[in-house]
Amino acid sequence: MTEAFAPIERRKVYELVSDRLGAQIRDTLQPGDALASERELAERYRVGRSSVREALRMLESRGLIESRGSGAFVVAPWRNPFQEPLSLVVAGEDVDRTQLFEVRRMLESEAAALAAARRSLGDLELMHEATDEMEAALGSPDEYVTADIRYHLVIAEATGNRLLLHLMQAIRERLTEMFGTVYRFPGGPERSIAQHRLITQAIAAEAPERARQLMSEHILRVEQELAQLDH
Numbered sequence: 001m002t003e004a005f006a007p008i009e010r011r012k013v014y015e016l017v018s019d020r021l022g023a024q025i026r027d028t029l030q031p032g033d034a035l036a037s038e039r040e041l042a043e044r045y046r047v048g049r050s051s052v053r054e055a056l057r058m059l060e061s062r063g064l065i066e067s068r069g070s071g072a073f074v075v076a077p078w079r080n081p082f083q084e085p086l087s088l089v090v091a092g093e094d095v096d097r098t099q100l101f102e103v104r105r106m107l108e109s110e111a112a113a114l115a116a117a118r119r120s121l122g123d124l125e126l127m128h129e130a131t132d133e134m135e136a137a138l139g140s141p142d143e144y145v146t147a148d149i150r151y152h153l154v155i156a157e158a159t160g161n162r163l164l165l166h167l168m169q170a171i172r173e174r175l176t177e178m179f180g181t182v183y184r185f186p187g188g189p190e191r192s193i194a195q196h197r198l199i200t201q202a203i204a205a206e207a208p209e210r211a212r213q214l215m216s217e218h219i220l221r222v223e224q225e226l227a228q229l230d231h
Contacts, residue, residue, distance in 0.1 A: 110212065185225040
């Protein structure tokens with residue numbers, strides 16, 4: 001296929017923002033330098049703050065920036081040596097959907113339980129915000145999936161376990177692909193929204209066992225719906 005007729009690549013807004021910030025980090029910033037605030041970056045690139053937030057999480061997962069709390073980030077002094085190889089392993093053909101969902105149940109069910117014990121009010125606000133964005137984007141698959149992924153990453157972040165967050169970031173691309181497919185299952189998006197609200201309620205109530213159970217049921221349901229789409 002000639003370049004003239006090659007498919008045009010569709011890039012999400014947060015990926016484009018991540019590319020721009022990555023270039024700035026590489027070309028003009030030094031380790032320890034502070035990044036502009038989320039609001040300033042949104043104004044600079046004329047994008048929504050949710051897109052900036054996703055871009056910052058991508059860069060953090062790659063080890064390029066570090067959080068200083070309250071939404072502040074600085075250029076990291078080192079690059080996470082595990083992120084790229086792990087992402088490549090997850091993206092490989094040897095990792096099938098069953099394996100990925102098994103890992104999801106192990107990681108995310110426990111993440112929900114930990115979040116129930118450690119979450120802050122700010123974490124809960126972000127969970128509600130992500131779920132509200134899913135509901136508002138029911139007619140837009142890309143925006144819905146972006147908000148869906150954000151919800152699960154917020155829970156990982158609420159655990160306070162940075163390694164867990166990095167592991168979730170490593171599988172996010174595969175999750176994005178799968179969520180985009182299962183979005184087409186009749187009633188599936190609405191069921192996910194309802195389940196997210198129940199999970200958030202359990203986390204808010206500091207009920208680890210309930211949060212763990214609800215997250216496990218949610219992931220299993222998504223896996224089963226995805227399997228039905230194959231038939």
